[in-house]
Amino acid sequence: MKFRPVRKFRKSLLTRYVLILGIAFVFIPVMIPISFIAAWGVNVLLNPDHYGHEIRPYGTGKQIEAAWHQAAAELEGAQAETINAKLREMKHRYPDAALYWVDTAGMTRLQLPEQASVPPQWSLEDTIAFMKQRVDADPFTVVAFIGGDEQAKQGFMVLELPRKYMVIQKGEQFSDNRFYGVFIAILLGAFVLLSYLFFSDIRKRLLRLEAGMTRPGPDGLPSPIEEGRPDEIGRLELAFNHMVFALKDSRQREREEEELRKSLISHLSHDLRTPLTVLGSHLYSLRQESLSEQGKQSLALMETKISDLSGLMDHLLSYNLLSSGRYAMSLERLDILRIVRESAAAWYPVWEKNGITADIELPEQPIYWNVDAQGFRRVLDNLFQNLVRHAGSGRYAGIAVEPYEGTTALTISDHGPGMGSVSANGGAGLGLQIVDLLLREMGLARATISSEAGTKVYIYPAAKLSLK
């Protein structure tokens, strides 16, 4: 799978956040009228009686005033009946208004309708008090001299109209600025909420990614995660998945290589051993013939060499596996004495046949080391084999447990000519190399003390030494 990050500007997280900010800025001029309208709408909803009343077409205060003054002026020189008639006519025009007139003598004349608060006889004080009271008050009051001015000496007429029946004038309207603030706050809140959602979404996706990275799947590798939107995090997820796949691929390749190597070695082993077997079979057949003493010796030598060659092939192939790190070790806490005894049991007949006396002094108490059972057997096999091949002349195989440099060591000793001497059988190097490789893998170490009187191999846990 080829992975190429696609940088699309409109898919970027940055773009999205800038977009949110931009919308917020653009909305400021729009937001204010919207909040006005919304505030008004809410006011309408909350105070329906304020707005629900029918507003009568009386006009503004000024219009009413003008109409009243005009009506008064028209009554210049009129009789009381005419004035009464005019008032009744005006009452038709302003049915919600209270009308009355007062003559020059201060007598209250026609009242439409009758009102208790109107004094029947107006004193000067009453008049002044009335005028003071009614300035900018509710009801809206218009007082006009009948006949146009006081010179007519006809008295005055009064119109009282509750202000709620008048057309609302600017400045008079009901308003509540709190709602405006609430709407601004709501819009700001929406912006904050959007930002919060934006970041919490990012956070959630990052956490998911983290979980995906840290939680291993069944094969020990992290599992691929579901890819989300193709923004920065999406690309990160994609990159992560790409990495997981690459890792899986490489793991798979490694396994295949391991299998290939193993099968190659199996085939090699087969191909090398088959001719050896055939060779051995012919030697065996030859042995049935009558041969001279020298011929028999040659045959014996050839048979030994065949078995050496086969052992060497084994070494070579295991060394190949080991040195390439393809030898699977599974370390377990095991009683090594048990493995030693089993291995010695297998080698005992060989020692007997070669006239080697085994001196095995192992304690009853187990010794637990972290070893791979197969690997440890292989170590012992190689050491025992070396003993038979190169130190058989000593006629002695000693296996014991001894203290060594502050730890416990397993010792394998012989009375052979020592490793300094040139062995007639050669080829010990590879076997020991394998021993060392295996021991290192198991955290063990080997020390060898060799002289002409014999060789002693110590095997001990290396970790304890390194602590010193």
Added chain:
Amino acid sequence: MPTTHLLYIEDDPEIGEWVSSNLEARGYTVTWLKHGDQAVEKAVDCQLVILDVMLPGLDGFTIGGRLKQKYPKLPVLMLSARTSIDDKLQGLKFADDYLTKPFHPDELAARIEVLLRRSGGIADPAPLRIKHLLVYEKENRIIHQDTNEEIVLTGKQFHIFAYLLRHLGQILTKEQIYEAVWNEPYLDGDKTLMVHIRHLREKLERDPANPEVIETIRGIGYRVRT
């Protein structure tokens, strides 16, 4: 006396020729196949199968598995040039023994004999002669030749001796014997097995202080040899 019939599957003509003639010389009837296609049919009247791993067509592991599925009691000996421990372990999952090439024909013959003895594949086996004892494995009878009397063993003693006989010539550690006979993990310092061996020796040996039948291999374990 009917001869023992062996099925031998080997693709290499030289090795096949040699092994078959060698085994025939030892008195076995050998059917030699160059590939495993007919192995299951041919194995019907055989007492043992010798199987190579690298074969044309089906490999030895597959054939061995099929044989064991069809005839669970038929002993299978893998004879292979593949020496890796993986191969051995894979083979021993079903096979009764695994011998690597090159091998000595005497070893092959010895292993065949052990397998046949263990499976009862020998029609009328001669009694096993161990020092002064005659052991009739089929009838579970042990005769002391000096007195011509039958030796009667207790259950555990019999199990221990039978286990040693099954691994004739092999040295067995006390852990191996204990775990095979008692079928539970050996505990360090457990003297049970030693006590049983002592009682066993009292019955089997001419001189229990100087045992001949059950040898003690110092530091390792015990062995019974013919």
